[in-house]
Amino acid sequence: MMVRKKIPEKSVERICRYREILLEYQSIGKEFIFSHELASEVRVSPAQVRRDLMYFHLKGVPQQGYRVSEFLYEIDDLIDPKEVQDVILIGVGNLGKAILSYFTHKRPKLSIVAAFDVDANKVDRVISGCECFHMRDLQKFTREREIKIAIITVPAQEAQAIANTLVESGIRGILNFSPVLLKVPADVYLECIDITTSLEKTVYFSRGRR
Amino acid sequence: MMVRKKIPEKSVERICRYREILLEYQSIGKEFIFSHELASEVRVSPAQVRRDLMYFHLKGVPQQGYRVSEFLYEIDDLIDPKEVQDVILIGVGNLGKAILSYFTHKRPKLSIVAAFDVDANKVDRVISGCECFHMRDLQKFTREREIKIAIITVPAQEAQAIANTLVESGIRGILNFSPVLLKVPADVYLECIDITTSLEKTVYFSRGRR
DNA sequence: AGGCAATTGTGAATTAATTAACAAATTGTT
DNA sequence: AACAATTTGTTAATTAATTCACAATTGCCT
Ligand SMILES: NC(=O)c1ccc[n+]([C@@H]2O[C@H](COP(=O)([O-])OP(=O)(O)OC[C@H]3O[C@@H](n4cnc5c(N)ncnc54)[C@H](O)[C@@H]3O)[C@@H](O)[C@H]2O)c1
Ligand SMILES: NC(=O)c1ccc[n+]([C@@H]2O[C@H](COP(=O)([O-])OP(=O)(O)OC[C@H]3O[C@@H](n4cnc5c(N)ncnc54)[C@H](O)[C@@H]3O)[C@@H](O)[C@H]2O)c1
Numbered sequence: 001m002m003v004r005k006k007i008p009e010k011s012v013e014r015i016c017r018y019r020e021i022l023l024e025y026q027s028i029g030k031e032f033i034f035s036h037e038l039a040s041e042v043r044v045s046p047a048q049v050r051r052d053l054m055y056f057h058l059k060g061v062p063q064q065g066y067r068v069s070e071f072l073y074e075i076d077d078l079i080d081p082k083e084v085q086d087v088i089l090i091g092v093g094n095l096g097k098a099i100l101s102y103f104t105h106k107r108p109k110l111s112i113v114a115a116f117d118v119d120a121n122k123v124d125r126v127i128s129g130c131e132c133f134h135m136r137d138l139q140k141f142t143r144e145r146e147i148k149i150a151i152i153t154v155p156a157q158e159a160q161a162i163a164n165t166l167v168e169s170g171i172r173g174i175l176n177f178s179p180v181l182l183k184v185p186a187d188v189y190l191e192c193i194d195i196t197t198s199l200e201k202t203v204y205f206s207r208g209r210r
Numbered sequence: 211m212m213v214r215k216k217i218p219e220k221s222v223e224r225i226c227r228y229r230e231i232l233l234e235y236q237s238i239g240k241e242f243i244f245s246h247e248l249a250s251e252v253r254v255s256p257a258q259v260r261r262d263l264m265y266f267h268l269k270g271v272p273q274q275g276y277r278v279s280e281f282l283y284e285i286d287d288l289i290d291p292k293e294v295q296d297v298i299l300i301g302v303g304n305l306g307k308a309i310l311s312y313f314t315h316k317r318p319k320l321s322i323v324a325a326f327d328v329d330a331n332k333v334d335r336v337i338s339g340c341e342c343f344h345m346r347d348l349q350k351f352t353r354e355r356e357i358k359i360a361i362i363t364v365p366a367q368e369a370q371a372i373a374n375t376l377v378e379s380g381i382r383g384i385l386n387f388s389p390v391l392l393k394v395p396a397d398v399y400l401e402c403i404d405i406t407t408s409l410e411k412t413v414y415f416s417r418g419r420r
Numbered sequence: 421a422g423g424c425a426a427t428t429g430t431g432a433a434t435t436a437a438t439t440a441a442c443a444a445a446t447t448g449t450t
Numbered sequence: 451a452a453c454a455a456t457t458t459g460t461t462a463a464t465t466a467a468t469t470c471a472c473a474a475t476t477g478c479c480t
Pocket of ligand 1: 090091092093118152153154156158162195308312313
């Protein structure tokens with residue numbers, strides 16, 4: 001089997017953004033797109049777009065650009081898992097609920113299939129369209145359903161312990177919203193969204209220091 | 211006045227993370243920290259930490275490290291605004307509410323002072339500890355209070371129009387949660403948190419392609 | 421006090437990411 | 451059917467970010 005060249009994080013990120021724009025184009029019936037159009041939408045250089053395209057095989061034609069449907073197909077093929085990917089979420093608080101309601105039917109290949117919490121008001125109910133179970137069932141569920149991806153939205157002080165449990169039960173990727181830099185084995189992928197840092201960055205750079 | 215060297219985004223981001231760790235150290239009574247300790251907490255190299263330190267003036271001592279309180283002071287001095295920074299939030303939906311409740315008293319120098327929405331169920335009430343006003347009052351409020359920072363948590367299709375209004379009323383920095391790549395003038399700082407992309411990245415890289 | 425071990429601060433070297441540049445290709449035009 | 455105008459695909463050049471490496475300090479131990 002031919003092994004695809006590894007793609008740097010930044011490129012994967014941009015490619016996901018290209019998809020947003022392409023879906024928009026598709027929805028308004030545009031069949032073709034130029035690298036410079038995509039570039040200006042995503043705020044990168046046209047050269048950057050074409051460079052990213054080298055990671056997968058898409059032929060554009062001069063004077064015409066890339067066929068949107070083909071482009072989207074290639075992105076799906078590259079980025080999306082082959083089967084629907086089941087995801088779980090830990091911590092059905094304010095943020096957890098927002099995410100649950102958002103991802104219901106958002107992407108065909110991504111589905112949050114269960115949420116877990118310790119709060120008696122939350123377990124054994126359907127919250128924001130998602131079944132919520134008690135933490136004690138986490139390991140069993142994860143193992144049986146072979147869940148590979150988890151989203152952590154528990155309070156900071158709980159996050160590391162939960163990450164440990166997740167890793168133990170076979171999780172391969174974690175999207176972490178707690179402000180804690182979790183420690184996980186090198187072969188588990190960890191993506192952190194640190195909203196506080198983002199806001200601090202915004203404040204810092206809005207003060208004109210650029 | 212001596213002009214500080216401009217600091218790259220990545221460094222600012224790391225410096226904000228250092229602060230998290232330093233606050234933790236302080237809370238458990240540790241007075242000093244080594245570059246390698248901080249580095250391993252934040253998952254960067256010790257050299258990287260020391261390099262970032264060159265952006266501000268902090269003296270460490272060999273065999274002892276950096277004084278935590280001094281380190282924190284320098285970060286505050288560099289990153290934080292001099293006065294309390296008032297922030298507004300647009301779109302008091304699931305995500306907006308989560309953010310409002312989270313940032314109440316989170317950072318002494320950051321305060322979400324008002325939220326705006328069009329939904330009659332939300333305006334003129336206090337939601338998650340924050341006063342919520344109707345969108346029609348946005349411009350007036352922003353101008354009068356000289357608000358410089360806004361958080362956008364409205365549906366995708368509304369985001370650009372709201373960004374335009376914000377820019378018009380003098381906003382200098384936007385933290386955007388909608389999946390739209392907003393167009394703003396070059397002198398307005400735009401930070402985007404794209405949760406969908408982050409989840410897609412997590413799924414992609416958890417499939418072992420690294 | 422003097423030597424040993426550890427750690428800082430920073431240029432130099434390396435690696436990664438981005439942009440520039442341009443030949444090859446394609447379309448429409450005269 | 452040759453030409454002009456674009457736009458692609460890719461290599462080379464540039465710029466940015468990270469790591470290396472090591473002299474200079476400092477604390478600690480004997
Ligand atoms: N809400 C935000 O805007 C925001 C912003 C930045 C960071 N965060 C981080 O996201 C996380 C969640 O924030 P939130 O505002 O939703 O908090 P929250 O308190 O509303 O929700 C936390 C949820 O986790 C559950 N929980 C607690 N301990 C648990 C455990 N051991 N196992 C399973 N579930 C447990 C609680 O019952 C609760 O439902 C926190 O780490 C917070 O720091 C949130
Ligand atoms: N919730 C999530 O986890 C999540 C994840 C990724 C992205 N997002 C994005 O964040 C944004 C908000 O998501 P959400 O889940 O909170 O949506 P939501 O529908 O719960 O909230 C949107 C809020 O915006 C208000 N609103 C609508 N039009 C407005 C206008 N013109 N002016 C002011 N307010 C207006 C609505 O009344 C509502 O209160 C969306 O753009 C969404 O794509 C959310």
